Amino acid sequence: TSAYNTFSKAKEVKRTGWVKRQIDAPENIVEHMYNCWLIGLLFLPDHSDEEGYCKDSILKMLLIHDIGETVTGDIDRATKSLNKEKYDKEEDQVVRSLLLIGTHPMVNASLADFNKEWSSWLKHSDDNAGINALIAKDIDEIQAAYQYCRYYLSHSGNFSDEDCIRWLSAVYIDSPRCALRTDIGRMISTKVILNNPEFAECITLLHNNCN
Secondary structure, X not given: OHHHHHHHHHHHOEOHHHHHOOOOOOOEHHXXXXXXXHHHHHHOOOOOOOOOOOHHHHHHHHHHOOOOHHHHOOOOHXXXXXXXXXXXXXXXXXXXXXXOOOOOOOOOOOOHHHHHHHHHHHOOOOOOOOHHHHHHHHHHHHHHHHHHHXXXXXXXXXXXXXXXXXXXXXXXXXXXXXOOOOHHHHHHHHHHHHOOHHHHHHHHHHHHHOX
């Protein structure tokens, strides 16, 4: 039960970017991971010609990719970039403690598959990362941009033009700042954000500030 006692507290860890912008009841890391998983469930193709592609593998990554932040806290991107190796190592140690092969006392299920998916996730920033990790990272970016659009529509005064550049240009496929690395990621971004009629105001802001 100790593992569950620790990681069930993930809902108490709010996403730092939204906290800094004083969003009421900001998204927590459980909501973020679930919504990444839901985007994947709804929009990932069941099959792809991409070598090694596996929808189930991507969905598993998305379900756990920020679970280490239950202990480390949600480190914002700017802070993490100052010492990425240090923060990645700390988060890896926390997640490995959950995904022990053989699991914890009183935990019946094997978590070995998730251990493998976590290892793949850690490689998403490497040039040699597998296609599943790259797609999972793309969906992570897309969900953050989606949430930005949602919050912008209800809290526009809390955001600056620089915020638009940060969140939206990362998933704007015609932007030189686009962070998406896969065709599947670009397809999902187009469907979920760029062609989303609810986000027309945000897309206009995108064109005005992110080109």
